[in-house]
Amino acid sequence: MNLIKSETRITLATKITILRLLMTPVFVLIAIYYINSVRDGHADEKLRWIAAMVFLITCATDALDGYIARVCNDRTKLGTLLDPIADKVLLLSGLIVLTGSWGNCFNPHIPVWYVLLVISRDLILTVGTVIIHMVHGQAEVKPRIVGKIATFFQMGLILWVLFSWPPGSFEWILWMATAFTLVSMVLYLIDGVHQLEKGHTHVVSPPAT
Numbered sequence: 001m002n003l004i005k006s007e008t009r010i011t012l013a014t015k016i017t018i019l020r021l022l023m024t025p026v027f028v029l030i031a032i033y034y035i036n037s038v039r040d041g042h043a044d045e046k047l048r049w050i051a052a053m054v055f056l057i058t059c060a061t062d063a064l065d066g067y068i069a070r071v072c073n074d075r076t077k078l079g080t081l082l083d084p085i086a087d088k089v090l091l092l093s094g095l096i097v098l099t100g101s102w103g104n105c106f107n108p109h110i111p112v113w114y115v116l117l118v119i120s121r122d123l124i125l126t127v128g129t130v131i132i133h134m135v136h137g138q139a140e141v142k143p144r145i146v147g148k149i150a151t152f153f154q155m156g157l158i159l160w161v162l163f164s165w166p167p168g169s170f171e172w173i174l175w176m177a178t179a180f181t182l183v184s185m186v187l188y189l190i191d192g193v194h195q196l197e198k199g200h201t202h203v204v205s206p207p208a209t
Helices: 012-039 045-071 077-097 112-136 145-162 167-201
Strands: none
Touching: 012 045, 012 077, 045 077, 045 145, 077 112, 077 145, 112 167, 145 167
């Protein structure tokens, strides 16, 4: 059984997670330079490919740091805190850059409504966690396979746009990503309600006088 160590030392897995955080603004900057080149009328396709490769490599570090932490049995509180933050920062940055007026520089591009759905789910999860922590004293966010699948399809959407692959299959990936994002949001809400109910059942009434 893998245990989360309490110390906050910087392990190899945590260093890779930090690298993922640092690579995210690099990806965003290159993508914005490409968007500006399209708007100036001379699209620099080299920048698009570089942005795609940076994003792909950054996604690969997500699997790498988790693998190292499991194999070396070297999970720390700092690593478990930074890892989901790095994932969210990378994915939300990619989704936002590739949608709206910026996204129109790509074909296909990610619709605004899907980005709003992802942001709404993450806001609900964050606010719900805070409420449960305030009411119950602690909150537990259970990782679910549905959430991991939703993340996989989100990464696929971003890579599909960056590599400018044929738009025919893009709609299918978009609807799969939408379905798993919605299901994961519902499951997180159910978990939150159960935790709140569990907190209320453990409230001890004061003795009668």
